[in-house]
Amino acid sequence: MTLDQVRTGDWVKIISIADERIREQAFRMGIDEGEEFTCAGVIPAGPVVLSKHRQEIAVGRELARHINVEMLAPVRQTKAGMAALEGGLY
Amino acid sequence: MAIKKDAVENNKPLKVVLVGNPNVGKSVYFHRLTGHYVDVSNFPGTTMEFICSRFGCDFLVDTPGAYGLSSFTPEEAQVRDEVLSADVVINVVDSVHLYRDIFLTYQLADAGVPMVVALNMVDELKARGLEVDAEELERRLGVPVISTVAITGEGVDRLRERLAEARPGLCDPEVEKMLARYPNLGRAEALLVLEGDSDVSVRRGVEPGQERDAIYAARRRRVNDTASAVLFERGADAGLATRLGHWLINPLTGIPALIFTLWLTYELVGVFFAQTVVGFTEGTLMGGYYEPLVRSLLSRFLDLDAPLGTILAGQFGLLTMAITYLFGLLFPLVAGFYLVLSMLEDSGYLPRIAILTDRVMSYLGLNGQAVIPLVLGFGCVTMAIITTRMLASDRERRIATFLLALTVPCSAQLAFVAAILGSLGAGYVILYGLLILSIMLGVGTVLGRFLPGQTVPLLIDLPTMRLPRPSNVLMKTWARTFGFIKEAFPIFLGGALTLSILRVTGLMERIERAMEPLTTGWLLLPGETAYAFIMGFIRRDFGTAGIISIPMEPLQMFVALVTLTLFVPCIATTLVIFKERGWREGVTVWLSILILAFLFGGLVAHLVHFFQGISPTLVLPLTALTVMLALFIIVAVSRQRETG
Numbered sequence: 001m002t003l004d005q006v007r008t009g010d011w012v013k014i015i016s017i018a019d020e021r022i023r024e025q026a027f028r029m030g031i032d033e034g035e036e037f038t039c040a041g042v043i044p045a046g047p048v049v050l051s052k053h054r055q056e057i058a059v060g061r062e063l064a065r066h067i068n069v070e071m072l073a074p075v076r077q078t079k080a081g082m083a084a085l086e087g088g089l090y
Numbered sequence: 091m092a093i094k095k096d097a098v099e100n101n102k103p104l105k106v107v108l109v110g111n112p113n114v115g116k117s118v119y120f121h122r123l124t125g126h127y128v129d130v131s132n133f134p135g136t137t138m139e140f141i142c143s144r145f146g147c148d149f150l151v152d153t154p155g156a157y158g159l160s161s162f163t164p165e166e167a168q169v170r171d172e173v174l175s176a177d178v179v180i181n182v183v184d185s186v187h188l189y190r191d192i193f194l195t196y197q198l199a200d201a202g203v204p205m206v207v208a209l210n211m212v213d214e215l216k217a218r219g220l221e222v223d224a225e226e227l228e229r230r231l232g233v234p235v236i237s238t239v240a241i242t243g244e245g246v247d248r249l250r251e252r253l254a255e256a257r258p259g260l261c262d263p264e265v266e267k268m269l270a271r272y273p274n275l276g277r278a279e280a281l282l283v284l285e286g287d288s289d290v291s292v293r294r295g296v297e298p299g300q301e302r303d304a305i306y307a308a309r310r311r312r313v314n315d316t317a318s319a320v321l322f323e324r325g326a327d328a329g330l331a332t333r334l335g336h337w338l339i340n341p342l343t344g345i346p347a348l349i350f351t352l353w354l355t356y357e358l359v360g361v362f363f364a365q366t367v368v369g370f371t372e373g374t375l376m377g378g379y380y381e382p383l384v385r386s387l388l389s390r391f392l393d394l395d396a397p398l399g400t401i402l403a404g405q406f407g408l409l410t411m412a413i414t415y416l417f418g419l420l421f422p423l424v425a426g427f428y429l430v431l432s433m434l435e436d437s438g439y440l441p442r443i444a445i446l447t448d449r450v451m452s453y454l455g456l457n458g459q460a461v462i463p464l465v466l467g468f469g470c471v472t473m474a475i476i477t478t479r480m481l482a483s484d485r486e487r488r489i490a491t492f493l494l495a496l497t498v499p500c501s502a503q504l505a506f507v508a509a510i511l512g513s514l515g516a517g518y519v520i521l522y523g524l525l526i527l528s529i530m531l532g533v534g535t536v537l538g539r540f541l542p543g544q545t546v547p548l549l550i551d552l553p554t555m556r557l558p559r560p561s562n563v564l565m566k567t568w569a570r571t572f573g574f575i576k577e578a579f580p581i582f583l584g585g586a587l588t589l590s591i592l593r594v595t596g597l598m599e600r601i602e603r604a605m606e607p608l609t610t611g612w613l614l615l616p617g618e619t620a621y622a623f624i625m626g627f628i629r630r631d632f633g634t635a636g637i638i639s640i641p642m643e644p645l646q647m648f649v650a651l652v653t654l655t656l657f658v659p660c661i662a663t664t665l666v667i668f669k670e671r672g673w674r675e676g677v678t679v680w681l682s683i684l685i686l687a688f689l690f691g692g693l694v695a696h697l698v699h700f701f702q703g704i705s706p707t708l709v710l711p712l713t714a715l716t717v718m719l720a721l722f723i724i725v726a727v728s729r730q731r732e733t734g
Contacts, residue, residue, distance in 0.1 A: 024162050025162070025549060026549065027306070028157035028158060028162065028166075029157065029190075029549060029551060030157075030189065030190045030193070032306075032310060040336065041336060041339050041340060043339065043341060043445060043446060043448070043449070044341060044449075045449045046445065046446070046448045046449040046458075047445050047448050047458075047548050049339060049445065049552070052189070053187070053188075053189040053190075053317070053321075054186055054187065054218055054220070054327055054332075055186075055187045055189065055190050055551070055552075056335070056551075056552035057549070057550070057551055057552065058339075058441070058444075058445045058448075058548060058549070058550050058552060059548070059549055060448060060457065060547035060548035060549060061448075061449070061547075062452075062545075062547040063547045063548075063549055
């Protein structure tokens with residue numbers, strides 16, 4: 001699945017980033033292949049907000065479409081997901 | 091002592107460079123260490139320029155934030171070059187975001203640059219449920235690590251003392267081995283070549299290396315390893331700031347919060363500063379006391395109706411209009427605007443607004459960040475155009491500037507528009523709003539489609555929400571206001587002089603006459619409206635005020651109102667566009683707006699005239715329907731060509 005399909009609270013792992021230019025751009029923000037993130041928010045048809053180690057990064061939908069992720073645990077199945085749902089951060 | 095020997099022995103001043111990720115507080119250090127104030131805000135990308143100042147016997151350089159040294163972006167490439175020529179680096183890291191920040195630290199360590207690490211914002215650790223072991227970090231990095239809170243000055247003296255202990259950090263042993271492949275290059279350059287940096291490779295005439303992915307991956311492992319060893323989670327992230335940050339980007343709570351903020355901003359800037367304060371400074375102070383005083387003083391020495399008198403104290407007088415605009419209008423507006431903007435900037439709210447509006451703005455060829463200048467334009471378009479500086483690319487600054495200049499009426503003009511529409515009726519109010527919004531969306535869509543380049547997708551680091559510090563807000567407001575007035579001063583005098591020359595030489599009347607065919611022929615308006623348009627060249631709100639007294643049919647009044655809303659921006663705005671965008675683009679924007687204003691005005695005139703022939707009672711709904719249909723077609727066609 002791609003990053004634009006995740007929901008708030010999902011815990012995902014970045015598998016690959018399709019576009020080389022986007023890969024370099026995302027890398028600088030710490031979004032790298034193999035990194036795991038909690039989704040802190042999804043704005044309908046808008047950016048996806050990733051969260052890790054108390055750092056939040058908003059990824060525009062156009063970018064998110066090019067990022068392949070693996071679902072580690074969907075929302076409501078993880079502590080992280082519940083915490084994110086409640087507004088507190090993992 | 092590991093600092094370059096020749097520099098120390100010859101007692102040459104050292105070049106000290108502040109380096110760090112965006113929004114970690116480099117500029118606060120710059121201010122603390124040199125006493126030279128530079129803009130400090132709470133969003134990534136505040137510093138876009140390199141600033142240099144004396145620092146004891148040495149030089150300190152402030153750089154834009156960078157996540158790494160590379161040739162990925164022009165800013166990073168410039169930071170890389172500053173580091174390559176630095177004697178000492180002060181690496182500023184945000185203690186809460188160590189996982190992100192020490193990637194750059196380890197790159198600097200591998201590059202062998204003498205450095206110290208300023209572990210900043212340690213005061214925020216507790217609220218975020220964290221604790222950092224600074225001694226362990228120092229041991230692992232191999233360089234001095236100083237815990238600091240730059241905004242309060244805590245630890246800054248300690249940093250100054252330990253600067254002499256600056257030394258290269260511990261290099262990754264694998265990287266160390268690879269560096270031996272380039273015996274003829276400096277260590278930092280060798281590292282960049284290994285990492286495939288094309289600029290440095292070309293400069294040194296070697297092939298770029300292929301090791302970037304391997305080195306970066308190993309470095310990321312070192313970063314995660316160190317961060318997990320020095321950063322401890324002591325509790326949950328209890329920060330109210332974090333919750334507030336989430337509410338602000340959740341559409342359910344975020345949209346009402348956004349509307350409230352926009353309303354508050356408009357009340358402060360658009361109403362209080364633009365009307366109450368400017369009414370006093372421009373109307374009472376400058377118009378009531380200053381200008382009459384200047385005129386009476388001048389009239390003792392020269393004839394005020396003679397060309398020289400007109401140039402100095404006439405309608406566009408250097409000593410009257412230019413000075414009144416600068417100090418009576420611009421000064422309080424700039425100050426008021428920056429006061430509000432500084433608070434917004436320091437709170438960390440701006441990037442969150444950008445996230446919420448990203449989708450809507452993408453239709454205009456912009457990303458979310460552009461919403462801020464567009465909204466501020468309703469207060470003062472001149473100020474709003476200055477804020478387009480915050481946008482990510484030149485293409486976006488261009489689109490936002492054009493939309494502001496064409497479609498956004500400033501608070502002064504809105505006051506007259508409201509008065510006229512109020513007398514025309516609710517139907518006209520709705521049609522006016524619909525028309526102006528449609529033109530903004532339509533023109534934005536077309537610009538987004540046809541300007542070269544692509545919309546830069548949003549990718550931003552969200553700063554922690556913070557309460558703005560009054561001292562920084564006031565200092566920033568003052569520094570920016572003063573800087574703006576200093577820069578605008580000569581431009582304003584030049585603009586006023588040109589206008590006076592037009593008046594003195596009689597060209598003004600000729601322009602007025604030349605416009606008549608356009609007004610009566612194309613816009614179907616009474617001939618006298620030419621006068622309002624001439625006034626509109628000076629300021630759109632003067633022009634709008636001018637049509638109130640001209641007897642017209644309601645539909646004609648509406649057409650004149652729409653044309654004047656879209657009309658060329660006021661002198662102040664035009665001068666700022668020239669200053670920000672350069673002469674060539676300024677002229678293009680100005681002429682395009684002139685043509686578009688008359689084009690749209692004429693189209694509306696003919697449209698309502700046509701519908702009046704069909705059914706006088708259905709003119710407004712039919713016009714609204716046509717406008718929406720036209721907008722729909724433009725957006726659909728533009729987007730289809732984009733995907734197709």
